[in-house]
């Protein structure tokens with residue numbers, strides 16, 4: 001049973017990131033929920049890195065022996081998952097209020113909530129805490145069980161959706177003296193753009209003219225003209241790295257943002273959640289077919305090995321592409337040196353491509 005405190009409409013329309021790793025797209029297809037993604041998603045074979053007014057293509061297909069990424073909005077994945085679950089006759093409760101989890105350190109975990117005016121209780125075998133960074137599951141774990149690791153970044157991203165044909169076929173990540181910028185897309189008619197802003201900036205500080213001026217400046221390169229269009233969505237994303245260890249307390253298993261946050265550079269958040277759930281699903285399947293706790297007992301260690309590799313990649317992409325407030329000429333030149341290396345060394349390019357298209361998803 002799925003207990004969700006938001007409305008179906010809310011989770012299906014909230015704009016989030018939109019890049020699926022190779023293995024994430026494959027898993028959706030294998031699970032029978034990839035049909036619309038295969039029809040509507042945009043398959044990309046590479047990205048571009050832009051610095052000092054030059055663009056460099058990273059050819060993922062060539063560098064990784066055929067791996068690619070799919071641009072498909074996270075809320076579209078959510079729509080497909082909800083529809084499949086409802087279609088299969090599964091119970092999904094929306095707009096649940098006062099949700100509380102208990103008893104997960106015993107044999108009798110329970111979820112209590114109220115919905116539609118009724119007080120409800122679910123007696124569970126297990127609880128999967130997939131309720132995000134601000135959810136109730138992680139804070140319900142008794143003190144002393146979890147160790148938290150955290151890093152704040154001194155900037156945020158302003159993201160916009162613009163109704164205009166993307167000016168580039170592929171994503172462009174730009175390191176500019178004025179700060180990071182990213183061109184992405186959602187469809188042949190919708191451009192998604194991000195730019196580094198101050199951590200406490202509100203969208204009101206960014207009127208349309210200022211947004212376009214910064215984007216034009218930061219994404220400028222030979223032969224490229226950014227296309228402007230009506231801005232239909234605007235939001236500020238905070239940047240944080242966070243991990244809670246272990247990703248389990250008794251019969252409560254934390255997955256996705258409930259257990260870890262990555263900064264958005266490289267679009268790993270949802271992909272990492274999918275990788276957790278793949279491990280957890282295999283562990284549940286094994287438990288219900290053989291009553292073996294082996295994979296459940298290994299869930300946290302298995303997931304954390306990948307989590308920390310992806311933490312490193314997201315931190316590295318962030319550090320390579322953003323301006324930090326205390327940076328001086330040394331730091332900027334060091335970043336350019338790194339970008340020169342990544343775009344000219346096959347070994348370095350392969351490392352980026354391997355991480356970007358997705359590290360192997362392990363089950364145990």
Ligand code: DHB
Pocket residue numbers: 016017018019171182184185192264265266267268
């Ligand atoms: C998108 C978001 C990201 O964080 C990223 O690295 C690439 C693309 C996006 O929303 O399209």
